[in-house]
Amino acid sequence: xxxxxxSPQFLSxxxxxxxxxxxxxxxxxxxxxxxRQEPGEGPVLLVTVVTGGEVKKLKRLTFQFGDARKDSxxxxxxxxxxxxxxxxxxxxxxxxxxxxxxxxxxLIIKP
Amino acid sequence: xxxxxxxxxxxxxxxxxxxxMRCQPILGHNTVFWYRQTMMQGLELLAYFRNRAPxxxxxxxxxxFSAEMPDATLATLKIQPxxxxxxxxxxxxxxxxxxxxxxxxxxxxxxxxx
Numbered sequence: 001x002x003x004x005x006x007s008p009q010f011l012s013x014x015x016x017x018x019x020x021x022x023x024x025x026x027x028x029x030x031x032x033x034x035x036r037q038e039p040g041e042g043p044v045l046l047v048t049v050v051t052g053g054e055v056k057k058l059k060r061l062t063f064q065f066g067d068a069r070k071d072s073x074x075x076x077x078x079x080x081x082x083x084x085x086x087x088x089x090x091x092x093x094x095x096x097x098x099x100x101x102x103x104x105x106x107l108i109i110k111p
Numbered sequence: 112x113x114x115x116x117x118x119x120x121x122x123x124x125x126x127x128x129x130x131x132m133r134c135q136p137i138l139g140h141n142t143v144f145w146y147r148q149t150m151m152q153g154l155e156l157l158a159y160f161r162n163r164a165p166x167x168x169x170x171x172x173x174x175x176f177s178a179e180m181p182d183a184t185l186a187t188l189k190i191q192p193x194x195x196x197x198x199x200x201x202x203x204x205x206x207x208x209x210x211x212x213x214x215x216x217x218x219x220x221x222x223x224x225x
Contacts, residue, residue: 033213042202042216088154103153
C-alpha cells in the first residue's frame with residue numbers, strides 16, 4: 001500500500017515567520033500536488049510538480065519535488081494570516097487519477 | 112468560473128433515513144470522484160467514475176452506500192440506511208484528461224446523522 005506521510009500535522013506560528021511542510025513516501029510518484037483547504041470549503045489546487053528536483057514558486061510559497069520523486073516540501077516565507085488553512089499533498093502513482101493523499105497539515109498563522 | 116456543484120450543502124438526518132447527495136461535475140470533465148473527509152481519517156476515496164462507468168468503489172461500504180452517474184452532468188451518492196458513523200463531509204471532484212491528474216473539488220456536503 002502506498003502511503004504519503006505529511007508532517008507536521010499541526011503548526012501554529014506568528015505572522016512573519018517561515019515554515020516548511022513535508023510530504024514523504026517510500027514510493028515513486030509520477031506527479032505530486034499540493035492543495036489548500038479553508039474551513040467550509042473543498043481543497044483547492046495550489047501546484048503540481050512533475051519532474052524530479054523541480055522547484056515551483058507561488059508568491060511566498062515554494063514547492064519542491066524530490067530528485068527521486070518520492071517526497072516534496074512546501075516552504076512559506078513570511079507567513080501571513082491569510083495562509084491559515086489545511087495543506088494537503090497528493091501523489092499520483094501513475095496517470096489514472098488514483099491520488100494518494102497525505103493526512104494534511106493544519107496551519108494557523110497568528111497576527 | 113466553472114465549478115463542481117454539490118447539493119445539499121448541509122444535511123442533518125436521523126439514523127436509518129436515506130440520504131442522497133448530488134454532484135454536477137465541471138462541463139466536459141469525464142472523471143468524477145466521491146471523497147469523504149473526517150478529522151480522524153482525513154480524505155478517503157469512496158468511488159470514482161470515468162466516462163460514467165464506475166472504475167473503483169472499493170473504498171465504499173457496499174451494504175449501505177451506492178454511487179451512480181445517471182448522465183454526464185449528474186453523479187449521486189446514496190446512503191441507505193444512514194448511521195451516525197456516516198457523519199462527515201462528502202466531496203465530489205471532477206477532472207479531465209486534458210488537466211493531467213488535476214481534480215477540482217466541490218464545496219462539500221456536510222452530513223450529520225443523529
